Amino acid sequence: MEHAEPQRVSIVLQVNGEQVCAEVEPRLLLTDFLRHDVGLTGTNVGCEHGVCGACTVLLDGDPIRACLMFAVQADGHHIQTVESLAGADGALHPLQVAFNECHALQCGFCTPGILMSLVGDMKDLDPLDEAAVRERLSGNLCRCTGYQHIVDAVMQVASDSEEVE
Numbered sequence: 001m002e003h004a005e006p007q008r009v010s011i012v013l014q015v016n017g018e019q020v021c022a023e024v025e026p027r028l029l030l031t032d033f034l035r036h037d038v039g040l041t042g043t044n045v046g047c048e049h050g051v052c053g054a055c056t057v058l059l060d061g062d063p064i065r066a067c068l069m070f071a072v073q074a075d076g077h078h079i080q081t082v083e084s085l086a087g088a089d090g091a092l093h094p095l096q097v098a099f100n101e102c103h104a105l106q107c108g109f110c111t112p113g114i115l116m117s118l119v120g121d122m123k124d125l126d127p128l129d130e131a132a133v134r135e136r137l138s139g140n141l142c143r144c145t146g147y148q149h150i151v152d153a154v155m156q157v158a159s160d161s162e163e164v165e
Contacts, residue, residue, distance in 0.1 A: 053140030082112035106144035
């Protein structure tokens with residue numbers, strides 16, 4: 001019996017502001033596409049069931065689990081990964097700076113997913129208090145930090161932006 005070549009589908013999407021055109025198998029997960037085809041390894045693969053949040057990216061500005069989405073479903077959409085947070089000059093996003101200053105990361109495996117879960121809609125946390133931040137973090141698992149330093153980092157960014165306004 002002859003083995004048929006796998007079907008491939010053309011997709012075009014924006015990844016971190018750059019247009020990406022590719023031919024992919026329909027079953028290719030968005031996590032695998034981002035890591036292996038696009039070369040953006042900041043999106044981590046943890047549980048592969050959408051539970052841990054390590055693979056969180058922004059789809060058209062909203063946080064999603066990339067391990068639960070096929071690359072073909074991202075066709076025509078805008079994807080932002082953790083690599084998009086730093087500026088073109090390499091300057092870190094204020095949330096990344098606060099994570100560093102508040103010791104909000106240890107092994108760092110969950111950090112990209114946590115950052116993307118928070119950065120997409122921090123402004124929508126109303127009121128922006130510790131309880132709201134903890135609720136937002138409830139979809140991300142971290143085995144190292146105990147979350148308090150992560151909450152502190154978010155609150156620091158919120159405090160800094162209030163001082164700027």
